[in-house]
Amino acid sequence: MFENKTVVIKFGTSVLTQGSNLLSKPHILDFVRQIKKLIDNKFNIIIVSSGAIAAGREHLNFPTLSNKIAYKQMLASVGQSQLMSEWAKYFSIYDLNIGQMLLTRADLEDRKRYLNAKDLLDELIVNDIIPIINENDAVATTEIKVGDNDNLSASVAVLANAKKLLMLTDQSGLFEENPTKNPDAKLIRSVHKIDHTTYAISQGSSTKLGTGGMFTKIQAAEVACLSGIEVQIASGFEENIILDTILRKKSIGTTFEPSTLPIEKRKSWILSGPISSGDIFLDEGANSAILNNGKSLLSKGIISVKGTFERGDVVTLFYKNQQIAKGITRYSSVDVKKIMQKHSSEIKNILTYNYGSEVIHRDDLVITNK
Numbered sequence: 001m002f003e004n005k006t007v008v009i010k011f012g013t014s015v016l017t018q019g020s021n022l023l024s025k026p027h028i029l030d031f032v033r034q035i036k037k038l039i040d041n042k043f044n045i046i047i048v049s050s051g052a053i054a055a056g057r058e059h060l061n062f063p064t065l066s067n068k069i070a071y072k073q074m075l076a077s078v079g080q081s082q083l084m085s086e087w088a089k090y091f092s093i094y095d096l097n098i099g100q101m102l103l104t105r106a107d108l109e110d111r112k113r114y115l116n117a118k119d120l121l122d123e124l125i126v127n128d129i130i131p132i133i134n135e136n137d138a139v140a141t142t143e144i145k146v147g148d149n150d151n152l153s154a155s156v157a158v159l160a161n162a163k164k165l166l167m168l169t170d171q172s173g174l175f176e177e178n179p180t181k182n183p184d185a186k187l188i189r190s191v192h193k194i195d196h197t198t199y200a201i202s203q204g205s206s207t208k209l210g211t212g213g214m215f216t217k218i219q220a221a222e223v224a225c226l227s228g229i230e231v232q233i234a235s236g237f238e239e240n241i242i243l244d245t246i247l248r249k250k251s252i253g254t255t256f257e258p259s260t261l262p263i264e265k266r267k268s269w270i271l272s273g274p275i276s277s278g279d280i281f282l283d284e285g286a287n288s289a290i291l292n293n294g295k296s297l298l299s300k301g302i303i304s305v306k307g308t309f310e311r312g313d314v315v316t317l318f319y320k321n322q323q324i325a326k327g328i329t330r331y332s333s334v335d336v337k338k339i340m341q342k343h344s345s346e347i348k349n350i351l352t353y354n355y356g357s358e359v360i361h362r363d364d365l366v367i368t369n370k
């Protein structure tokens with residue numbers, strides 16, 4: 001049987017600097033040594049590497065920081081090439097080539113660009129070139145940014161149909177409480193299902209180093225797990241962590257079990273690509289029809305709308321302030337406000353046009369509250 005051996009490894013800035021303000025060359029070399037072993041064992045490795053901004057600051061000899069966006073973009077622009085040259089240098093010791101991929105949310109949001117990115121990723125892998133991915137910080141403005149490499153790594157894992165996503169960070173995993181405040185805080189070894197309590201824990205336990213923190217790691221884990229990808233969060237400060245987690249399959253850190261009924265690819269894209277443009281609040285009947293009976297969302301079951309969205313945008317569905325699903329809406333927020341709580345048969349009369357009786361068709365709907 002075909003065994004999926006594609007693994008995405010995400011390196012946070014703090015891992016690449018080992019907590020200092022300089023890229024740690026010995027550690028990057030050591031990560032490369034471990035990755036080479038995985039490649040020898042027929043794994044396909046995709047790297048999501050942070051550290052561009054840190055590398056930029058290092059290269060420019062730690063200039064005084066400015067809040068100007070263009071200034072950060074400049075640091076990323078200088079640092080990205082430094083970062084890549086480090087990776088390239090160490091992989092070349094093992095005669096391995098790397099390929100740079102810089103993405104933004106805009107590349108993931110648009111289905112065509114998303115598929116183009118997928119083609120490049122596949123091509124690199126087929127040709128035994130190791131993709132090294134980062135956000136295109138030098139040109140991406142806030143509106144088109146993923147914003148953190150945790151969520152980016154989940155999108156990449158979905159894009160690559162990966163078997164596993166390993167997020168290496170400066171903590172040993174997800175703790176029940178903030179480990180810096182309570183040294184006795186318990187590490188959660190395994191998470192069966194991510195829900196609001198997992199998010200609550202992650203907010204309390206984060207030490208807020210790096211861009212993301214634990215909260216964005218849970219967001220990333222949720223997207224990956226719903227797409228059938230196993231996720232492990234582990235410390236990038238532990239020796240042989242890559243070999244132990246991937247090759248020796250040791251249960252180190254926190255492991256998130258993948259859904260046994262992974263959603264189809266297009267639905268994975270709904271979760272990992274576009275940013276949600278607005279919220280739709282449902283009544284009890286619609287909530288139950290969607291969650292229990294796999295039905296589409298009809299106008300009748302909508303009680304309110306938040307935000308402005310257009311037909312074709314991704315929106316988030318809520319029941320009593322609890323997120324239950326995401327989906328692609330067939331009607332804009334202006335239209336939904338006019339047709340909510342009305343029967344589907346009335347849509348044509350109210351709007352003078354009709355895009356179908358469902359506001360969100362079940363094929364365009366992903367349940368997040370599983």
Ligand code: GLU
Pocket residue numbers: 012013049050051052053054134135137147148149150210211212
């Ligand atoms: N893209 C940023 C960098 O390379 C890092 C973002 C993150 O760590 O989440 O500096």
